[in-house]
Structures are given as structure tokens and as C-alpha cells.
Amino acid sequence: MKKDSLWFRLLVLFLVFLKTGALTFGGGYAMIPIIQNEVAGKRKWVTDSEIIDIIAIAESTPGPIAVNTATYVGYKVAGVIGSIVATLGLVVPSFVIIFVISFFYKDFMKIAAIQAMFKGLKVGVIILLFSALIKLSKGVKLNLFTIILFVIGFSIMVLANFLPNNFNYWSLCLILFGALCGIIGVIISKKKGENK
Amino acid sequence: MIYFELFYTFFLIGLFTFGGGYAMIPMIEEQVVTKGWIAEATLTDFIAVSEVTPGPFALNISTFIGNNIGGVFGAICSTIGVILPSLIIIIIVAIVMNKFITNKFVRGALNGVKPIVLSLIFSTALFMLIKVVFFSGNAIGGELAFDMKSFTxxxxxVGYIIIHKFVQKKSVSPIKMLGIAALLGLIIFTV
Structure with missing residues (x-):
């Protein structure tokens, strides 16, 4: 197979993301160093500054960061087919591993010691959520606009939790509402700028 | 049909996830628990398993839930659902590239979305905490049952994490933290 032919690129993409999927824990940011080494360092298919762009794009578009990164790198290296192949590579290890675990899961959970461990893990997961919150909050500027949105979001989630309702799209509506407020904010500040 | 519903539910979740795997949890909870697909307590078990197995968290949890509800084909549907929005949007963004990240309106929309995502994660974490500590894992509003062991x-x-951060000057990795949580759980809940 010729080096740098489309088929070769696709094969490497698939293998790189297969490796990334099988070796990273947690996802998202943990993948970046591996990808940088394989795609930018060794093969120079993507430049280092493009890697930084990838992080910015993966964060600011919807979807899991890991999947966004795979799709973007795949596209840069081999177009639309590349993005599909890279994502497929990323998905396969998760799919196989979780599928195997699912087989044993139910019997496994009947063991008393395992149940005790999972009770401990429940508390651990809550702490993980709070630490994700702290990490994400560092990327948000503290001002009246963000505080008001946070309070609105939290209040509606509290109400949704206590009032009996069958509506399960509160989070989605709130995210759309947040985006809308942000866009309105831009329009208002633009008008103010024009008036001056 | 369950397969289509799995695909559609995870497509929506993928489409509205901003800021990585954990930002999905509020939506997963809202969709999957409300629909009665899996119990709240099972969901936290799934989250723990998805975190400690290799691979992106988002893909692990989607596969896990899909497989639990609809077998292999269910897992395929939920996984395709969760990756499809990324594929479509990223390809479009890659084509128009620079115009996208520097666009004022995109920046503005994200500035509004971020605090909302924080509020969603905060409320989810807070409710989980209240349920585990004060209602022994059952829904809020039931009989009050303070769980001393979980609280301890x-x-x-939390004490360990703070001391670790103070002494080692870096955070505990999620895997290590969950490992310790499982070990402590084994000790506290079997004694």
C-alpha cells in the first residue's frame, strides 16, 4: 500500500482512534496528547496550531468532545470518509468493552461485596459531578448575565423536580434559552455601540 | 418502536451536549429515568462503570444504556444517535472553519449556554447527593432516612481530595478517586 494514499490514511486513522478509544479513560481532553503525537508529530497530517483549533472547535460545538475531535481530525486527514472512519475507530473499543461487561453485569451485581462497592461508587460519582462543575466553571466569566442565567436554570430544575410533570425536555429548553439570551445580548451590545 | 426511540433520544442528547461527557448526565437522567427505561439507582452504577472502563465516557454510557434496553441493536442505535450530531456539525464547521469560531453570534450563544450547563450539572449533582444521603437512594419526598454510612x-x-490537592498540588484523578470510593464502600457497607 502506498504511503499517503487515501487507503493508507484511512487505515492509519482507524488504527490511531482505535488505540485512543482503547487506552484513554474518561475521554475528551485525555485523548489530545495521543492524537497530537500520532497525527501531528509523527505524520504531519495536521499542524500543531490546528490541534489547538481542534480543541476550541470540539468545545464550542455540540456533542461529546472525544467524538468531535475524532470527526474533525478525520476530516482534516481524509475528508468526509476520514471523519466517519476515525469516529468508527473511536467507537469500536467502547462498544466491545461495554458489551462484554453488560453480559456479566447483572450476575455481578448480585454479589454482596460488589453491592457495597457500588454504594461507595455512588458517592464517588456525586463527587465527580461536583468536580466537573468546578472545572467547567473556570471557563465562565462571573457577571450579572451569567449569574442570572445560572439562577434561572437552577430554579427551573428544582421546580421540575418537585412539580409532578411528564415533560422531560427541561434541560434542552434551558440550553436553547441560554443560547437565545446570549445572541440577544450580542445584538443589544451591537445596537448600543451604533448609538454611541 | 424502541430502536428508533433510542436513536432519537441519544441523537437529542448528543445534539445538546456542550462541554464534555458529564454535561450529558442531566439530560440522560431526564430522558432515560423519566421514560422508565432504567431506575435512578442503576443510572449511577452505569455512570461509575462507564467512567472506570476505557473509552470516552459519552460513548460508554450510551452503549451501556442502549444495550440494557434493546440488546446489541439497541446499543448500535444509541451509539449512532449520540455520534451523528457531532459528525454532521463538525463536517459543516470544518468546511467553513475560521468563520465559525470567531463569529460573534456563536460566541454569544455559547456565553449563554455555559452558565445554563453549569446550573444543570449543579442541580443534578445536588439532587443525587440529597437522595443518597437523606433518602437512602430513593426519590426525594419519600420517607426521610438519613444514611450515616454514605455521609461518612x-x-x-472530600477530606482526602482536599488534603491531596493541598499536599500534592494536583487533583486526584477520577479513576483513583472512584477506586478509593469503591474500597471504602466495601469496608463501610459490609461492616
């Missing part, structure tokens, strides 16, 4: 575990873990 919480205090010990």
Missing part, C-alpha cells in the same frame, strides 16, 4: 464516606472522600 462523603466526608472522608
Amino acid at each position: 464516606l462523603l466526608i472522608v472522600l
